[in-house]
Amino acid sequence: SVCERLETLWPENHSTPHHYFFGVFQILHTSNMSQEAVNGVPCRGKVLTLDTMNPNVKRVEYAVRGPIVQRAVQIEKELREGAKKPFTEVIKANIGDAHAMGQKPVTFLRQVLALCSYPELLEDNKFPEDAKKRARRILGACGGQSIGAYSASQGIECVRQDVARYIEKRDGGIPSNPDNIYLSTGASDAIVTMLKLLVCGEGRGRTGVMISIPQYPLYSAALADLGAVQINYYLDEDKCWSLDIKELRRAVTEARQHCNPRVLCIINPGNPTGQVQSRQCIEDVIRFAKEEHLFLMADEVYQDNVYAEGCAFHSFKKVLFEMGPEYSSTVEMASFHSTSKCYMGECGFRGGYMEVINLDPEVKAQLIKLVSVRLCPPVPGQALLDLVVNPPQPDEPSHTTFMKERTAVLAALAEKARLTEQVFNTVPGITCNPVQGAMYTFPRITLPQKAIDKEAGQVPDMFYCMRLLEEEGICLVPGSGFGQREGTFHFRMTILPPTEKLKIVLQKIRDFHQRFTQEFS
Amino acid sequence: NSPPHRKWSERKVTIFTPMSDQQETGPTMRRLSQLESVVLWNRARQIKRELKQGVKKPYREVIDISWGDPQGGGIKPLSFVRQVLAACHYPQLLNSDKLPEDVRQRAERLLKECAGRSTGSYTATQGIPYIVKGISEFITRRDGGVPSFPNNIYISSGSQCMSAVKTGVLTPVPCYDKVNMSIRELGGVTIPYYLHEDQGWELQIEELNRALESAKGVCNPVALYVMNPGNPTGSLPQRRSSFSWLMSEFVSYKKVLAEMGPPISETVELASFHSASKGLIGECGLRGGYVELVNVDPAVMEYIYKLFSTDSCASVPGQIALNLMTHPPQPGDPSYSLYNEVIMTITQLIVFEVLNSVPGFSCQPVEGGGFAFPRLHLPLNAIHKAKEAGMQPDEFYCVRLLEESGLLVNPGWNFEQKEGTSHFRMNIMIKEETLEGVLRRLVSFHTKFMKEFS
Numbered sequence: 001s002v003c004e005r006l007e008t009l010w011p012e013n014h015s016t017p018h019h020y021f022f023g024v025f026q027i028l029h030t031s032n033m034s035q036e037a038v039n040g041v042p043c044r045g046k047v048l049t050l051d052t053m054n055p056n057v058k059r060v061e062y063a064v065r066g067p068i069v070q071r072a073v074q075i076e077k078e079l080r081e082g083a084k085k086p087f088t089e090v091i092k093a094n095i096g097d098a099h100a101m102g103q104k105p106v107t108f109l110r111q112v113l114a115l116c117s118y119p120e121l122l123e124d125n126k127f128p129e130d131a132k133k134r135a136r137r138i139l140g141a142c143g144g145q146s147i148g149a150y151s152a153s154q155g156i157e158c159v160r161q162d163v164a165r166y167i168e169k170r171d172g173g174i175p176s177n178p179d180n181i182y183l184s185t186g187a188s189d190a191i192v193t194m195l196k197l198l199v200c201g202e203g204r205g206r207t208g209v210m211i212s213i214p215q216y217p218l219y220s221a222a223l224a225d226l227g228a229v230q231i232n233y234y235l236d237e238d239k240c241w242s243l244d245i246k247e248l249r250r251a252v253t254e255a256r257q258h259c260n261p262r263v264l265c266i267i268n269p270g271n272p273t274g275q276v277q278s279r280q281c282i283e284d285v286i287r288f289a290k291e292e293h294l295f296l297m298a299d300e301v302y303q304d305n306v307y308a309e310g311c312a313f314h315s316f317k318k319v320l321f322e323m324g325p326e327y328s329s330t331v332e333m334a335s336f337h338s339t340s341k342c343y344m345g346e347c348g349f350r351g352g353y354m355e356v357i358n359l360d361p362e363v364k365a366q367l368i369k370l371v372s373v374r375l376c377p378p379v380p381g382q383a384l385l386d387l388v389v390n391p392p393q394p395d396e397p398s399h400t401t402f403m404k405e406r407t408a409v410l411a412a413l414a415e416k417a418r419l420t421e422q423v424f425n426t427v428p429g430i431t432c433n434p435v436q437g438a439m440y441t442f443p444r445i446t447l448p449q450k451a452i453d454k455e456a457g458q459v460p461d462m463f464y465c466m467r468l469l470e471e472e473g474i475c476l477v478p479g480s481g482f483g484q485r486e487g488t489f490h491f492r493m494t495i496l497p498p499t500e501k502l503k504i505v506l507q508k509i510r511d512f513h514q515r516f517t518q519e520f521s
Numbered sequence: 522n523s524p525p526h527r528k529w530s531e532r533k534v535t536i537f538t539p540m541s542d543q544q545e546t547g548p549t550m551r552r553l554s555q556l557e558s559v560v561l562w563n564r565a566r567q568i569k570r571e572l573k574q575g576v577k578k579p580y581r582e583v584i585d586i587s588w589g590d591p592q593g594g595g596i597k598p599l600s601f602v603r604q605v606l607a608a609c610h611y612p613q614l615l616n617s618d619k620l621p622e623d624v625r626q627r628a629e630r631l632l633k634e635c636a637g638r639s640t641g642s643y644t645a646t647q648g649i650p651y652i653v654k655g656i657s658e659f660i661t662r663r664d665g666g667v668p669s670f671p672n673n674i675y676i677s678s679g680s681q682c683m684s685a686v687k688t689g690v691l692t693p694v695p696c697y698d699k700v701n702m703s704i705r706e707l708g709g710v711t712i713p714y715y716l717h718e719d720q721g722w723e724l725q726i727e728e729l730n731r732a733l734e735s736a737k738g739v740c741n742p743v744a745l746y747v748m749n750p751g752n753p754t755g756s757l758p759q760r761r762s763s764f765s766w767l768m769s770e771f772v773s774y775k776k777v778l779a780e781m782g783p784p785i786s787e788t789v790e791l792a793s794f795h796s797a798s799k800g801l802i803g804e805c806g807l808r809g810g811y812v813e814l815v816n817v818d819p820a821v822m823e824y825i826y827k828l829f830s831t832d833s834c835a836s837v838p839g840q841i842a843l844n845l846m847t848h849p850p851q852p853g854d855p856s857y858s859l860y861n862e863v864i865m866t867i868t869q870l871i872v873f874e875v876l877n878s879v880p881g882f883s884c885q886p887v888e889g890g891g892f893a894f895p896r897l898h899l900p901l902n903a904i905h906k907a908k909e910a911g912m913q914p915d916e917f918y919c920v921r922l923l924e925e926s927g928l929l930v931n932p933g934w935n936f937e938q939k940e941g942t943s944h945f946r947m948n949i950m951i952k953e954e955t956l957e958g959v960l961r962r963l964v965s966f967h968t969k970f971m972k973e974f975s
Binding site for chain 1: 595596635636637639640744818832833834
């Protein structure tokens with residue numbers, strides 16, 4: 001037996017590491033014993049299998065990085081190895097990653113990050129004074145003056161103060177308390193944290209969370225993982241993906257029969273749909289949340305990405321406070337923001353924050369404990385966030401370049417949004433709502449019945465997108481990954497590729513759609 | 522402060538209610554309700570504020586050695602690491618000759634692996650493939666050739682992110698507090714097994730068996746959590762009776778598992794965690810860590826991938842830090858340096874000697890990790906005074922230590938310990954000058970304290 005073999009290799013000597021380890025491993029090995037094993041037959045079963053793992057995890061899906069992306073990565077590998085294909089590169093229009101698509105980082109942000117990373121550069125006269133000033137301030141707030149030290153779990157205090165000031169300025173002076181700001185690892189981290197706090201109860205009392213259909217699949221994944229009840233409310237595709245209070249009411253009323261609805265999630269500007277909520281709509285939603293006693297989660301990571309004429313970003317918090325104390329002192333809310341989108345596109349730094357409004361003070365104490373389990377968000381991301389909320393001012397040396405770069409990025413996105421809508425609407429079988437904001441288009445595609453029937457095992461829009469990937473090297477995400485009305489099909493494409501490349505992509509999709517429709521007619 | 526009989530519509534959606542009435546709060550909150558030493562941290566914050574305002578105290582600043590944070594404690598980061606990071610974030614720096622050649626080469630290499638040559642892009646879910654491959658090479662090298670497969674490695678933002686376990690987990694006493702909190706946060710149950718203090722915090726197999734027995738009928742034990750080197754104990758699995766423990770080498774669980782051969786080496790499921798927060802690199806704030814999975818069911822691996830992908834990816838600065846950890850400058854490279862390695866060994870020895878020379882302290886050899894976890898032999902009077910104040914004895918000691926000497930350490934109560942014992946954990950990954958100040962304050966306070974309560 002293993003015991004005997006080990007004894008000959010390492011005679012009984014309790015001070016050797018291997019005797020110690022052996023004991024540990026044997027326990028692990030034998031404690032997983034079946035009855036046969038107890039009788040002397042060696043056991044084969046694993047501890048962690050599909051049957052023994054957390055069953056909630058089995059319901060987790062995240063289409064943005066799902067099977068189509070995995071196939072895209074495989075194809076890229078094949079191309080590198082010299083495989084012949086009808087295209088020379090895969091265009092990854094599946095994920096909201098601006099830099100990956102060639103968008104340049106904003107100079108000022110990267111200068112400060114370099115200074116924070118290697119403070120010796122503060123002596124280098126090639127760096128502007130305003131960048132150095134900010135780096136010194138950030139480093140001064142870090143333990144040991146270093147971004148390599150842990151920060152407080154809620155985030156570096158002076159960064160939270162700067163975030164609060166930014167929010168006040170953005171919202172026309174409505175006060176923001178730094179104690180209500182929690183820095184996070186991207187907005188996703190804060191969203192999941194809030195859901196962890198909110199989800200509880202059993203059976204018919206289980207927490208229900210309202211999410212839009214279509215939605216960003218982080219929400220559905222988190223709800224599955226937490227075992228919460230997902231309550232779908234449908235956005236109106238015919239009215240530019242607008243949100244209708246009647247639909248919210250229908251959803252919540254029906255949900256009360258089988259769960260306890262407690263949360264309403266809004267993404268504004270929307271993902272994948274890009275719709276920008278009007279001020280009136282936001283007011284109606286807040287009123288609805290109060291009437292139905294719901295906690296509001298306002299995902300506002302695309303707040304600078306607004307393109308359509310007549311559309312403007314209104315923060316949920318601002319509208320809440322403008323509705324007066326009857327609402328502003330009672331409605332509980334969390335707003336989320338991030339460094340991954342807008343004009344920055346700094347996804348890899350994982351910077352973000354949430355602001356909580358009217359949260360019970362005792363719950364806040366528990367929230368601090370919850371975030372402390374992960375120690376702290378990445379400090380470079382916190383530093384970056386500080387720059388986003390504290391950009392160069394008109395009287396500072398970097399201001400001109402900064403504004404030029406920022407304006408160029410947002411203008412390019414606006415142009416690409418318009419172009420995308422225009423081109424897709426020229427294709428028979430594709431209808432595209434205006435891309436009012438965010439970074440995506442979510443056009444509806446009409447699929448011939450034969451194509452729908454063709455692959456019984458595969459969802460039709462996945463089948464469509466896979467074919468597009470194989471034939472044109474363009475990677476999109478099927479609408480089924482975001483949710484859509486039964487019988488309708490969509491795909492989500494980012495508007496991030498550079499304009500010239502985007503034109504080609506749009507053309508290729510148009511040609512593909514026509515071919516596909518023909519093939520299955 | 523809410524009035525007792527509010528209308529349903531006026532009550533908050535999320536309310537903290539006492540343990541007996543748990544309808545409104547999430548299970549997460551209930552499980553986390555075992556509080557850490559809130560008193561101590563609040564007082565520390567207050568004292569720091571008072572010192573800033575110029576309040577007179579017997580010390581000019583608070584020395585915080587309660588966290589395992591080398592750079593927070595004043596240790597300078599490795600230049601190579603920071604130069605590479607700066608160049609990656611701001612590639613203009615590559616145009617000049619100011620940075621050493623090896624820095625520029627590494628930055629170029631890493632930028633090539635970032636989408637759009639930007640550290641601001643998302644990466645593959647498991648991490649940048651070049652960096653993940655580097656980690657597998659590092660592991661293989663460290664383990665004397667035992668193969669490591671990139672597919673089994675996931676980079677995360679700090680090594681704490683990964684867990685799909687529910688039900689029972691055996692955890693050591695004492696144990697790093699975040700581990701127990703993480704398990705409970707997920708709805709798991711911790712099954713304590715006691716490390717044997719007098720034998721250098723040895724993990725004894727009989728004790729593991731006892732713990733396993735105790736779990737029968739209470740929960741379903743599925744996992745065993747071990748920390749090597751230990752936190753807070755600093756113990757390594759092997760023990761020597763003389764000072765040769767200073768030269769103890771780290772042996773990985775994976776290496777030993779492989780060396781034990783089949784069937785054990787092919788069946789025991791193992792997850793090994795590592796991080797760029799500790800060791801020589803000490804980049805806690807960058808949040809870079811990884812897990813290597815061994816013998817995990819391939820079907821389950823698919824779900825692990827999905828879980829990780831909902832987090833998008835680990836922070837890129839953290840990933841870069843990992844690469845610099847697994848592939849440091851080599852002898853002959855412009856940036857090569859051995860400086861930090863020497864300092865740590867001396868610190869461990871000094872701390873061990875000093876603490877064991879003072880009555881009322883005893884300390885096991887600090888073989889590894891970055892902490893010392895000395896035992897306090899407190900007089901009965903002190904223990905009674907603590908009870909009166911509503912505090913655990915070591916918490917009481919630590920609060921007094923903070924108040925009178927400005928030294929902030931972490932009470933043993935936070936890590937769980939054998940009933941009736943008292944300890945505290947102190948970070949020893951600190952500068953030599955700081956260490957002198959720390960030991961001076963500690964010994965001076967301790968002598969006074971023991972006298973007061975004798």
